[in-house]
Structures are given as C-alpha cells and as structure tokens.
C-alpha cells in the first residue's frame with residue numbers, strides 16, 4: 001500500500017480545444033475510482049510507452065479520435081487515497097473524428113466549464129485554461 005502511494009503513476013491527459021475555445025470533458029464511468037466525476041480524457045502511461053503515444057492510444061480507445069498533434073501544456077502531481085498520480089496535460093487543436101462514447105461515458109464540450117464535480121487535481125487547471133483561452137477577459 002505505502003509503495004503504491006509513494007510511486008507516482010504517469011497519466012497522459014488531453015485537452016481537445018476547438019477554435020472557439022470549447023474543450024472536451026468526459027465523465028468517469030462506473031467501476032473506476034471517482035466514478036461520476038468529470039475529467040479531461042486520458043489514462044495511464046504503460047511501461048516503456050512515450051507519454052504522447054499513451055495519449056494517442058487512450059483517445060482511440062476511449063473516444064475513437066485520432067490526435068494528430070498535441071502540445072505539452074503543464075504537469076500536476078497529486079496524491080489520492082487510491083493512487084499518487086503525475087498528470088501530463090497536453091492541448092490538441094488538431095484531431096480526426098468525432099468523439100464517441102466507447103466506454104459508455106458521458107461527454108460535454110464546454111466553454112465556461114459548468115460540469116461538476118471535477119476530479120480534484122483537475123480543478124486548478126480550469127482557471128489556468130480560461131486565462132489561456134480568454135486572455136482578454138477580466139476574470
């Protein structure tokens with residue numbers, strides 16, 4: 001148990017961003033920790049896998065979307081009761097295909113993010129993302 005919590009797990013997370021700034025969030029399906037919480041799509045990096053390859057794989061598996069290009073944006077480390085995660089966030093503005101619910105999860109394109117609850121480690125990202133998406137807004 002202590003080893004599980006002290007050893008960080010790398011997670012590749014992708015933010016699909018439309019030209020108008022809308023971003024895609026997904027709801028964690030039943031059976032996973034924090035089921036029902038909203039997150040940016042992604043998942044754990046497998047042994048020996050590059051983070052960008054994990055991102056592309058997860059998007060195909062979860063959404064049927066091919067990420068053509070994505071830029072690393074920021075990293076967050078967070079210790080949950082179930083895991084110590086190191087989240088690698090990427091932003092993609094270039095993908096192929098419409099997101100499909102391949103794991104029976106709900107999805108929502110969001111301008112101002114209104115879905116909740118969000119995964120705890122993802123909450124601070126929204127403010128940073130808004131500064132990036134809406135640089136002239138006074139908020």
Ligand SMILES: Nc1nc2c([nH]c(=O)n2[C@@H]2O[C@H](COP(=O)(O)OP(=O)(O)OP(=O)(O)O)[C@@H](O)[C@H]2O)c(=O)[nH]1
Pocket residue numbers: 011012013032034038039040041042043044045078080083085087119120121122
């Ligand atoms: N995808 C994603 N994961 C996040 C975010 N924020 C956050 O804390 N996480 C954490 O990162 C981890 C992702 O693991 P996961 O269980 O979803 O990964 P996975 O799809 O590979 O799951 P699996 O092991 O069932 O195949 C979870 O501990 C989750 O709580 C986020 O915005 N997106």
